[in-house]
Amino acid sequence: MSTAFVAPFLRVGLVGFGFAGRTFHAPLLRTTPGLQLCAVASSQPAEVHAQLGPHTQVWADPLALIASPEVDLVVLASPNDSHFALAHAALQAGKAVVVDKPFTLHAAEAQALVNLAEAKGLFLSVFHNRRWDGDFLTLQALLAQGELGRVVRMASHFDRFRPLVRQRWREAAGPGGGLWIDLAPHLLDQALQCFGAPAALYADIATLRDGGQADDWFACELRYASGLRVHLSASTLAAHAAPRFVVHGTRGSYRKWGLDAQEDALRAGTLPDPAQPEHWGHDPQAGELTQATDPAQPDQRHTQAWPTLPGRYPHYYAAVAAALRGHGPNPVPPRQALAVMQLLDLGRESAARRAELSVQIVS
Missing domain, CATH: 3.30.360.10 (Dihydrodipicolinate Reductase; domain 2)
Structure with missing residues (x-):
């Protein structure tokens, strides 16, 4: 992985504010010490601001968010068929990346992302949250x-x-x-x-x-x-x-x-x-x-x-933050997610x- 981050907060850009982004990723990102959810790519800015507050920057174009120098970590909670293209763009832009499951649509796409992340020395992880049920x-x-x-x-x-x-x-x-x-x-x-x-x-x-x-x-x-x-x-x-x-x-x-009761708690608006x-x-x-x-x-x-x-569930992003600072392992290494895609x-x-x-x- 590339040089560890040392800034007080890792700036996170979330792509997608549908069910996964709104229910899982945004609440967990907001409550993880060391992470700052600062930008969201969504076609519904009113929903983003209603949940996250008017200070959150909303981008209409996910590629513009990915390219922003004000984002350190890109989290993809977009529709499944967009995961490969957006993750590829984020890695090409030099970003650390978390992809909601499924990693991609097919194992060949997952393999290409693993190869790209390893070649560039970039952090890549997949949100297999039910390891923490x-x-x-x-x-x-x-x-x-x-x-x-x-x-x-x-x-x-x-x-x-x-x-x-x-x-x-x-x-x-x-x-x-x-x-x-x-x-x-x-x-x-x-x-x-x-x-x-x-x-x-x-x-x-x-x-x-x-x-x-x-x-x-x-x-x-x-x-x-x-x-x-x-x-x-x-x-x-x-x-x-x-x-x-x-x-x-x-x-x-x-x-x-x-x-597991955590999904229902997050749906109800309860935050860890x-x-x-x-x-x-x-x-x-x-x-x-x-x-x-x-x-x-x-x-x-x-x-x-x-x-x-x-x-x-909060352990996942806490471990991501620690890994990006060089203080621990990737909680879901991409090759483990690649094995899932092969099955x-x-x-x-x-x-x-x-x-x-x-x-x-x-x-």
Whole structure:
């Protein structure tokens, strides 16, 4: 990475003020010590000023914001099909860059951005925020502590009930739309973080809603050489949502219902307080841990409530600020996000061919 920043504040320009920019990035950027959200590229300046105040500079042209000498870090929360071109322009302009997931539309684009950032010695990261979901942090802690033994099966569901198709780019036909590119990056990234790259992948991707224009359901099976199977799925037609996680191992099982509460808090306008981080991210819904009381008598099992660790979305931008000052690692290195993109591409191919395909992560 290039020379670390030493100014009191890193000046941030946010491109896009739709759902992701307004709900996730702007609130987290505003409350991260050492970062100053000073400019937004948006076609709706009134919304920007209503949330961020009249002092925030609003640019109609994202390329003009990217070129501004008053911006150190460019954060891209624009539509998915714009990520590659805008990130490429920002890196060419010598900026540090954060890209909302998905990194790009295809792995070849992601690879080109990784190569460019490395050639220029520039910071590049991808906002895989669900690494800091409380339930996922809890699962990682259980795995690290060996509470489940050798894991043989994990099912990870991201279910919603949205039967009506809305007129927005996320649900439209064409590049960048659909549930696979929207939610599969989260689930695939979490699987890679827990278990590494699988040996093979099978995906089924479909459009099930009346009037649906883009895929709104998927199921993906990751097969590991160890025998582990990881099932990932998401749906917009699940009035009875499946558990968020069900994980089985040789020592026991963990089950957790409900989605992480941080998104709802941010939607409601609640901001994390960096002076009181202990007040943020709490999930009152505990998981369940079931284990045999005596390994010699597996029929005798004990189930206990397992508290969910607090979610930590603010950690991402705090780590970005530290990394840009040379005080810590990139929280999501671009090559990790590239691996996710390679699995996304392979999933599309698997669904089209209706076949399990071998996985070869190319770094």
